[in-house]
Amino acid sequence: MELLKKRILSEGRVMGEDVLKVDMFLNHQIDVGLLGEIGKEFHTRFAGKNINKILTVEASGIGIACITAQQFSVPVVFAKKGYNRNVGNDIFLSDVFSFTKGENTKIGVSRSFIGPNDRVLIIDDFLANGEAVNGLIGILNQAGATLCGVGIVIEKAYQKGGRLLREKGVDIQSLVIIKSMKGGKIEFV
Ligand code: 5GP
Numbered sequence: 675m676e677l678l679k680k681r682i683l684s685e686g687r688v689m690g691e692d693v694l695k696v697d698m699f700l701n702h703q704i705d706v707g708l709l710g711e712i713g714k715e716f717h718t719r720f721a722g723k724n725i726n727k728i729l730t731v732e733a734s735g736i737g738i739a740c741i742t743a744q745q746f747s748v749p750v751v752f753a754k755k756g757y758n759r760n761v762g763n764d765i766f767l768s769d770v771f772s773f774t775k776g777e778n779t780k781i782g783v784s785r786s787f788i789g790p791n792d793r794v795l796i797i798d799d800f801l802a803n804g805e806a807v808n809g810l811i812g813i814l815n816q817a818g819a820t821l822c823g824v825g826i827v828i829e830k831a832y833q834k835g836g837r838l839l840r841e842k843g844v845d846i847q848s849l850v851i852i853k854s855m856k857g858g859k860i861e862f863v
């Protein structure tokens with residue numbers, strides 16, 4: 675997606691070699707016009723898959739998921755963070771290691787909002803090592819729901835998540851794939 679590449683090159687900030695900050699348009703201040711184009715692109719890429727629900731994880735996935743859901747006319751469910759072990763049986767839980775925070779967290783979704791009749795598209799802002807997406811897939815598996823695909827705004831190809839998920843046969847569509855950020859220079863695949 676050329677529009678997105680341009681914004682990343684002009685406004686993205688590389689932290690170390692691994693973290694890209696896109697707080698100007700995606701993760702803090704949000705360019706809703708750009709988000710609208712992202713939603714349309716995901717809709718085109720996953721058309722015909724009979725998706726009836728979109729799943730993401732709080733917080734930065736929610737805006738992207740909502741604008742995509744508007745295209746599909748389906749609801750969004752977002753996994754909440756920070757559950758402990760004592761939540762009872764009403765919640766599907768997964769463990770996720772946060773790449774940016776360097777810590778484990780539990781994410782959870784109420785059993786009321788996801789079940790065996792759901793055909794789900796997972797949406798997230800970044801794909802690095804695949805922890806967040808794997809955690810969400812774990813929730814779908816517990817619920818007996820069908821995974822139809824994974825839509826990612828920015829994938830970093832030099833981290834292992836994309837490769838591992840594609841090896842498992844998951845249909846991942848990343849709108850932009852970064853090959854390298856060595857020396858602060860962003861190169862796309
Ligand atoms: P993963 O779970 O695939 O290792 O990492 C993806 C999650 O970590 C995303 O939900 C995103 O919030 C965060 N993340 C990973 N890499 C980056 C990055 O380079 N920049 C930002 N802003 N977030 C990232």
